Amino acid sequence: MSLVFYCGSGSPYAWRVWLGLEHKALAYELRMLSFSAEDLKTPEYVAVNPRRKVPAIVDDDFSLYESAAILEYLDERYADRGARLFPGDVRRRAVVRRMVQEVDQYFAAPMERIVDQVLFTPQENWNLERIARARATLAEELANWEQTIRADWLAGAEASAADFSLYPLVALTQRMQRRKPDLEVEAMLGPRVRAWMRRVEALPYLRKTWPPHWK
């Protein structure tokens, strides 16, 4: 078996796959691509992911991109390894899939709008109204997650793809605050979300997957 994981430091989508690989205790080769060196635009990488984004994996002769699909693939292909990312029970599995969708549909979009402004736009050109609208949406979403959490993990007693999808985006939101302190991210985090974050941060492999340029 040869499993190659193409990652980019700080990408929340790549980070979820990294957490998934570690959770399942899979052996993989990490290839950390550089956005600034344009590694994602090389013909070799475009052959793996024509959308020129991370993450992607190559499992022997099979390439796959899109982080949510990768998590499902890894869990099914390596069902007998490590812990599950999606529960075996059909209804519980449907709930985890729903949560991953909710993260991608409702949390990721405003997060990307903030990243686009705060990280990739010179400060003098920031659209403060756009940032404020995105922040308000994130605050609403975090309030929803605060209500959703009823156990140790988002979908119950065990960590799942849902936790690995949401956590990197919340961590990235906190990171944005370093550039724009009045985002007041901490004010958006309720007690259950905070306790959940501490549980994710206590996972033995979390540090290993921390974005290298954040360390």
Ligand SMILES: N[C@@H](CCC(=O)N[C@@H](CS)C(=O)NCC(=O)O)C(=O)O
């Ligand atoms: N829906 C994709 C999103 C992947 C994505 O947007 N990756 C970003 C990094 S966070 C990327 O590679 N961007 C490169 C670029 O736009 O040049 C997934 O879930 O895998």
